[in-house]
Amino acid sequence: MxxxxxxxxxxxxxxxxxxxxxxxxxxxxxxxxxxxxxxFKMELTQKEPGNVPKSYSLNMFKDFVPMCVxxxxxxxxFAVEGKVEHKFDMEPHNENIExxxxxxxxxxxxxxxxxxQIQVIDNDRGEHMRPxxxxxxxxxxxxxxxxxxxxxxxxxxxxxxxxxxELENIIFKLFExxxxxxxxxxVLETDQPEQxxxxxxxxxxxxxxRGPNQGTHELKPEYKKSTEPAGTPS
Numbered sequence: 713m714x715x716x717x718x719x720x721x722x723x724x725x726x727x728x729x730x731x732x733x734x735x736x737x738x739x740x741x742x743x744x745x746x747x748x749x750x751x752f753k754m755e756l757t758q759k760e761p762g763n764v765p766k767s768y769s770l771n772m773f774k775d776f777v778p779m780c781v782x783x784x785x786x787x788x789x790f791a792v793e794g795k796v797e798h799k800f801d802m803e804p805h806n807e808n809i810e811x812x813x814x815x816x817x818x819x820x821x822x823x824x825x826x827x828x829q830i831q832v833i834d835n836d837r838g839e840h841m842r843p844x845x846x847x848x849x850x851x852x853x854x855x856x857x858x859x860x861x862x863x864x865x866x867x868x869x870x871x872x873x874x875x876x877x878e879l880e881n882i883i884f885k886l887f888e889x890x891x892x893x894x895x896x897x898x899v900l901e902t903d904q905p906e907q908x909x910x911x912x913x914x915x916x917x918x919x920x921x922r923g924p925n926q927g928t929h930e931l932k933p934e935y936k937k938s939t940e941p942a943g944t945p946s
Contacts, residue, residue: 715802767805892928
């Protein structure tokens with residue numbers, strides 16, 4: 713027999729030893745019409761709080777998968793108790809349809825209630841959320857160690873661009889010191905952004921792709937003359 717969950721839970725809650733009657737089945741038939749199928753009705757004998765229907769119609773079926781009933785003894789032995797020949801499906805009887813509607817409505821309302829609730833904290837100064845003194849010292853020391861273990865790279869420092877004309881003069885003075893410079897050396901000497909330095913070098917210098925000065929920049933010929941000291945033969 714297939715019964716509603718509310719009835720199944722009620723029967724399990726009322727299980728006792730010795731067992732008590734929880735429902736009765738009423739069989740209705742018409743002696744003058746023997747061809748009509750029997751009408752089965754189940755009535756709960758115990759009163760339950762709420763809108764639980766008390767009467768149910770039992771719809772009988774014979775077209776189902778054959779089943780048998782087995783039992784197990786305390787010694788672990790199994791035995792066949794019988795064969796299932798009829799199947800019953802329970803549904804609320806027409807006389808209890810209004811109670812069943814109320815039960816469904818209550819179930820829907822309960823499912824719509826939000827489980828999360830907002831609670832106002834009396835102590836709004838946050839004293840309960842403050843860490844203990846021991847935890848503060850541990851966190852503080854841990855953060856210091858972490859900072860020591862991860863030094864800031866020079867490339868991560870944000871550099872500010874100089875005026876272009878001013879930067880060109882600085883680059884010319886650097887090339888007076890030595891004729892070849894790498895991009896990394898010029899960035900460190902001038903403390904300028906790498907991308908900005910590349911733009912300046914593309915206009916002023918030639919990049920050596922091979923030879924003894926491979927990977928360095930040197931001034932273009934037209935700028936070399938302007939940086940040569942006076943009196944130096946060209």
